[in-house]
Structure formats: structure tokens, C-alpha cells
Amino acid sequence: MNGLRSRYDVLIAGGGIVGCYVAYFLKQRNPGTEVAIVEPDPTYEYASTVHASGGARRLFSCPENIEMSNFSIDRIKNFAEEMAVDGNPAPIDWVEQGYLFIVTGSNALRMLEENADVQRSLGADIRMLDRQGLKQLLPSMHVDDLDGAAYSPKDGWCDPNSFLQGVRKKCKALGVEFIKDRVGGFTWSSGRINGAALASGTSLAADHFVNAAGAWSAQVSAMAGMYLPVSPLRRFEHYFTGQRQIEPLPYVKDLNRLAFRSEGQGFSGGLVNSDEPRGFNFEVDHHYFDEVVWPALAHRFPTAFEGVKCHRTWSGLYEQCELDGNPIIGNWTGNHENFYVATGFSGHGMMHAPAAGRGIAELIDKGRFESIDLSRLGYERVIRQAPYPERGIL
Structure with a gap:
């Protein structure tokens, strides 16, 4: 002690x-x-x-x-200075590259629009995009089966x-x-x-x-x-690269829980299985990326991810509120x-x-x-x- x-x-x-x-x-x-x-x-x-x-x-x-x-994003952006100790800053590599929620179906799109109204009322910069807007933002994305998206350009990620x-x-x-x-x-x-x-x-x-x-x-x-x-829910994160370079990505997320973003020369992300048995399981299923994540990636960004290499997979736990x-x-x-x-x-x-x-x-x-x-x-x-x-x- x-x-x-x-x-x-x-x-x-x-x-x-x-x-x-x-x-x-x-x-x-x-x-x-x-x-x-x-x-x-x-x-x-x-x-x-x-x-x-x-x-x-x-x-x-x-x-x-x-x-x-x-509140939290403002603190993250200013983290290096706020958490400095003895004059030494605490960098956490904030990347302000945005978040993008993509949806299919008129009901899902309407829900995004209604959510965006609430977000804007609280000061968030939210931009609704149609297929043409999505294609302009991300030329490599397959958008024919999408009805729209909410784009939050001032969001991002850190280490x-x-x-x-x-x-x-x-x-x-x-x-x-x-x-x-x-x-x-x-x-x-x-x-x-x-x-x-x-x-x-x-x-x-x-x-x-x-x-x-x-x-x-x-x-x-x-x-x-x-x-x-509250239950422990195992989820996987993957670092992977595509066969071709594409434009820098925001954090892309859909309603099927596919979520990934740019990370250095590659990408980081995964697809959460909501039906994963609850428990303290940290084992890594090395087939999960090829069987579940890759098909979703290849569908959404075919140019980049028809050929893809997963370099690393790790597991962690959500504290899932049931x-x-x-x-x-x-x-x-x-x-x-x-x-x-x-x-x-x-x-x-x-x-x-x-x-x-x-x-x-x-x-x-x-x-x-x-x-x-x-x-x-x-x-x-x-x-x-x-x-x-x-x-x-x-």
C-alpha cells in the first residue's frame, strides 16, 4: 500500500x-x-x-x-497545457478531422436531421450531406446505397x-x-x-x-x-492498410456499428458485435477482421479495401449499460x-x-x-x- x-x-x-x-x-x-x-x-x-x-x-x-x-473536446484540445507538470506539456496528438455518420433509409435520415437540430442548438457545427455532398467530401466512398450523412468537422480523436x-x-x-x-x-x-x-x-x-x-x-x-x-462487452480494434492511398478520412461510422478512421499511413477501427457474450474475455479472434470487418470496409470503400492487410488486432472491454x-x-x-x-x-x-x-x-x-x-x-x-x-x- x-x-x-x-x-x-x-x-x-x-x-x-x-x-x-x-x-x-x-x-x-x-x-x-x-x-x-x-x-x-x-x-x-x-x-x-x-x-x-x-x-x-x-x-x-x-x-x-x-x-x-x-466540454470534454475543449479540454482535450487544451490538454497539453492544462495537464502540464513542472512546465512540461502533456501532448495527446489531437487530430481534428471530423466525424461522419452515414445512414440508409428515409427514417434514419430524418432521425439524423432531428438530432442535428439538437446538436446545433447546443453550439455544435453539424453539416447534413446528401449523396452528392458525400461524394465531394470522400470521392473514394461508395455512396449509391446511402441516403445521407451528418458531418461534424470539429470532432476528432487523440491518443x-x-x-x-x-x-x-x-x-x-x-x-x-x-x-x-x-x-x-x-x-x-x-x-x-x-x-x-x-x-x-x-x-x-x-x-x-x-x-x-x-x-x-x-x-x-x-x-x-x-x-x-453494467456488463463487460468485448470488442476488437484493428490497424490495417489498404491497397491504394485514398483521401484522409474523418471518423466514419454507420448504424451497423462499423467505425474507422485514418491512422498514420493506414486506418484504425472495427465493427462492434452487440451480441457478443458478456464477460471478461480478452482473447483475440484473428478471423473476425476477415470475416466481419473487411467485407463492410470493401463495400464502403472498394478502391482502397478490396485488398487490405490487417497488421494488428487487439481487444478491450466496453462497460456496457444494459x-x-x-x-x-x-x-x-x-x-x-x-x-x-x-x-x-x-x-x-x-x-x-x-x-x-x-x-x-x-x-x-x-x-x-x-x-x-x-x-x-x-x-x-x-x-x-x-x-x-x-x-x-x-
């Missing part, structure tokens, strides 16, 4: 990007707050963030997600590992303690969690507890008697009210971590959301079994 204290103001289970941002904003609000993060694997071998694609976009339908993206390591290093510089251990249980009385038992046998007390354990968050909450509809695919951000109102969760991002955790971390810090400090009202993403909807899903966006 690295920490020397037996009691903290806030104890966070999970040292990934979400947990680190909770700690960061707690320290920003009150530098004297004693914050500890319990993380069993500081190498982050199985952490979701380091296996992510790095994308950050405003193409959502729920206003909360759009507003979180607005997720540098993102995580940068905020983690900043947290350490601000005095956040990182404890290499695993939460093994909680104790409570009078409606409040009062202690966490660690796997090492150590017990830590705190005034507030945060579950930011990602794909493991359901197990952590269960120790406090709290049910979370209720509605949206994150659960808030405390356990009416029960252990000093127990907070920030989880279930379903593939959007990296891009929304800054905003979610700030939201939890506001709840802990002031008992309410002060910047973005995330109440509809709170745990109450789980209790009520009242889904609040995105419209046509995965």
Missing part, C-alpha cells in the same frame, strides 16, 4: 480515465481535499481507455451527451494512452494518492458507506466513495448492495447517499470522462450538478427501470 493515511475525504475505486478526472476536478475545486484512488493494475494492461479508438464527437441525440462532448497517463500524472502532482490494491468490500451504517476493505487486508475510511471501476463496476457496487446493469446504453452518473439517492457511480459509458467513456469527472466532483462538493445537469443520467432511472437511450446512435 502506497498511501500512508487510514482516512480520506474521497476514496475512488478505479484509476482509469474517469476515476482520474473525478480526482482531478475534486482537487481543482478544493486543493485541500484528501483523495485516494484504488487501482489494482497501474500498468493498465486490461483498462478500457488504453484499448480505445480515441474518438471524441458531438454526434449524439441526448442533450447531456452533446453538452458533455462540448488514449497518452490521455490517461497525462491526467494520472497531473493527479499525482496535485497530491492524489494512488493505492495499488483492489476494493474487496464496504462497510456501512445509518445509510452511509463508512469504509472500504481492500484485498490486501487494509481498511480505509472516507466521507465519500466513488465507483469508477469501468467494466468491473457492477462487482464493486454489488459489494455495497447496489445493483448496476438498461439503455447511456452512462450512469450520480449517487445512490435514498440509500447510501455518499456512494457515487460514474460508469456504463458503453464505449464513450474516454470522450466523456472530463465532463463526468467534473459532474461527480460537483455532486460531492455541493450536492448538485452545477455545470451540466446530468440528473437524467442518474441512478434513479435504474431504480425505476426507465431507460433514457440515444436515438439511432450507438
Whole structure:
């Protein structure tokens, strides 16, 4: 155990990007707050963030997600300066090359247009494209079976590992303690969690507890008697090259969950299988790219991907919210009210971590959301079994 204290103001289970941002904003609000993060694997071998694609976009339908993206993307763009330590910047290689959602069918197109109205009302630069507009933007794309697209030119992607390591290093510089251990249980009385038992046998007390354990968050909450509809969902990311050079791509995404983007001299992306059995499975299926991803790529960009070479495939976990695919951000109102969760991002955790971390810090400090009202993403909807899903966006 690295920490020397037996009691903290806030104890966070999970040292990934979400947990680190909770700690960061707690320290920003009150530098004297004693914050500890319990993380069993500081190498982050199985952490979701380091296996992510790095994308950050405003193409959502729920206003909360759009507003979180607005905030988070601004922080990502200014990350190198904000997270500098001792004058040393923290670059994360932001690439502002846009996002493109492509759809087939009048109903899907109408849904994109309605979503775009909401996005624009919240300040996003969204451009609707027809087939001709798509062909002008991406001459190599096969568009005959498409009815349109939403293009968000100010979105993009960054290096997720540098993102995580940068905020983690900043947290350490601000005095956040990182404890290499695993939460093994909680104790409570009078409606409040009062202690966490660690796997090492150590017990830590705190005034507030945060579950930011990602794909493991359901197990952590269960120790406090709290049910979370969050499951680990394996997904693959691939780095591949085509047989011919084509124009630089934005992050291209369709409703079948094909999603890929330019990456150096090649491309990075994949196609998520929503029916993948849930569980902590990190095995790589080396046939998946040829059997599932490549046909979709070759159909959409035949010139480039009729011949394609996959150089690397890796697996990671989504913390899939089985209720509605949206994150659960808030405390356990009416029960252990000093127990907070920030989880279930379903593939959007990296891009929304800054905003979610700030939201939890506001709840802990002031008992309410002060910047973005995330109440509809709170745990109450789980209790009520009242889904609040995105419209046509995965």
C-alpha cells in the first residue's frame, strides 16, 4: 500500500480515465481535499481507455451527451497545457478531422436531421450531406446505397494512452494518492458507506466513495448492495492498410456499428458485435477482421479495401449499460447517499470522462450538478427501470 493515511475525504475505486478526472476536478475545486484512488493494475494492461479508438464527437441525440462532448473536446484540445507538470506539456496528438455518420433509409435520415437540430442548438457545427455532398467530401466512398450523412468537422480523436497517463500524472502532482490494491468490500451504517476493505487486508475510511471501476463496476457496487446493469462487452480494434492511398478520412461510422478512421499511413477501427457474450474475455479472434470487418470496409470503400492487410488486432472491454446504453452518473439517492457511480459509458467513456469527472466532483462538493445537469443520467432511472437511450446512435 502506497498511501500512508487510514482516512480520506474521497476514496475512488478505479484509476482509469474517469476515476482520474473525478480526482482531478475534486482537487481543482478544493486543493485541500484528501483523495485516494484504488487501482489494482497501474500498468493498465486490461483498462478500457488504453484499448480505445480515441474518438471524441458531438454526434449524439441526448442533450447531456452533446453538452458533455462540448466540454470534454475543449479540454482535450487544451490538454497539453492544462495537464502540464513542472512546465512540461502533456501532448495527446489531437487530430481534428471530423466525424461522419452515414445512414440508409428515409427514417434514419430524418432521425439524423432531428438530432442535428439538437446538436446545433447546443453550439455544435453539424453539416447534413446528401449523396452528392458525400461524394465531394470522400470521392473514394461508395455512396449509391446511402441516403445521407451528418458531418461534424470539429470532432476528432487523440491518443488514449497518452490521455490517461497525462491526467494520472497531473493527479499525482496535485497530491492524489494512488493505492495499488483492489476494493474487496464496504462497510456501512445509518445509510452511509463508512469504509472500504481492500484485498490486501487494509481498511480505509472516507466521507465519500466513488465507483469508477469501468467494466468491473457492477462487482464493486454489488459489494455495497447496489445493483448496476453494467456488463463487460468485448470488442476488437484493428490497424490495417489498404491497397491504394485514398483521401484522409474523418471518423466514419454507420448504424451497423462499423467505425474507422485514418491512422498514420493506414486506418484504425472495427465493427462492434452487440451480441457478443458478456464477460471478461480478452482473447483475440484473428478471423473476425476477415470475416466481419473487411467485407463492410470493401463495400464502403472498394478502391482502397478490396485488398487490405490487417497488421494488428487487439481487444478491450466496453462497460456496457444494459438498461439503455447511456452512462450512469450520480449517487445512490435514498440509500447510501455518499456512494457515487460514474460508469456504463458503453464505449464513450474516454470522450466523456472530463465532463463526468467534473459532474461527480460537483455532486460531492455541493450536492448538485452545477455545470451540466446530468440528473437524467442518474441512478434513479435504474431504480425505476426507465431507460433514457440515444436515438439511432450507438
